[in-house]
Amino acid sequence: MIDSLTHAAMDHEEIDYVLDEQVGFLLRQAQQRHTAIFARMMLSDITATQWATLAKLHEIGGCSQNLLGRHVAMDAATIKGVVDRLLARELVVVNADPADSRRLTIDLSEAGRDFVRRAIPIAAAITEETVAPLDRQERETLLGLLARIK
Amino acid sequence: MIDSLTHAAMDHEEIDYVLDEQVGFLLRQAQQRHTAIFARMMLSDITATQWATLAKLHEIGGCSQNLLGRHVAMDAATIKGVVDRLLARELVVVNADPADSRRLTIDLSEAGRDFVRRAIPIAAAITEETVAPLDRQERETLLGLLARIK
């Protein structure tokens, strides 16, 4: 009797869906905290996306705008806005590609290179602060898992 | 000689900062993928934040707008926009709180309750798809680590 009642209840029972245990909800909150840490610690009100763009230019050197966007996981519309704001701060320079008139070549300006040099230790500290609740092994685990679902 | 050269190099060497290994950059990309999965699978062009709001209302019942925002990790300005869009779709209803004229009470509408019932299995499938590259134990680990840095 109890069994049949239980079984009948199961038939109509909703899936156990608890918002606070969903990976998407947790991802959003983790990123919110990271963004807040970034805004508090980074120089000159540079945002995380702007920093990603500068850091990638520092890694790979000059690059067409769209390709740069692919390197930092931004679509064409987004990278354009980011580059425009970096341009307004004179941290990057834009040149027409003489060999292909479709392309704009984006480079760090001298001020941009200087900024990156000063900001790298801060960016490292931001990462450290973001994962501060985790020990060294847990940090490695988290990076590995995130890389696999990205 | 080699040692002293190495040591001299270390003195001026920049911190090893590789963008693709930074937790913030990986978090953003993981969330981008989740958002894309969500947009592809969810009903009626409901976004992940709108869904979070509906699902939380389903969990806790009616709620003031600001408190609802705190439950779903959105500030007052953000939750207002989300509620406005849900209101335009007639998935929620708004009533003045008779006991406190500052408050607006947000509730699921009948259509909203119906939508949540139909969407819960889909939301569960979206979570499943997001963590599909991970096995059961890795999923648990990821949720635990994210919860600690959120």
Place this chain on the structure above:
DNA sequence: CGTCAACCGTTCGTGCACAAATAGTCAAAT
């Protein structure tokens, strides 16, 4: 040679996210 598919940058519209400022309301302490 033409054309055609693939690529480049740009623009528009929608939707989060948050800081800061505003105005109204409430409760509690003086």
Place this chain on the structure above:
DNA sequence: ATTTGACTATTTGTGCACGAACGGTTGACG
């Protein structure tokens, strides 16, 4: 009873993020 401080919702402004559409360029292929 007034004031104080906390809370409510709202508005404005800036910055991602992405889909969709556009026009221009390139290179390859028939």
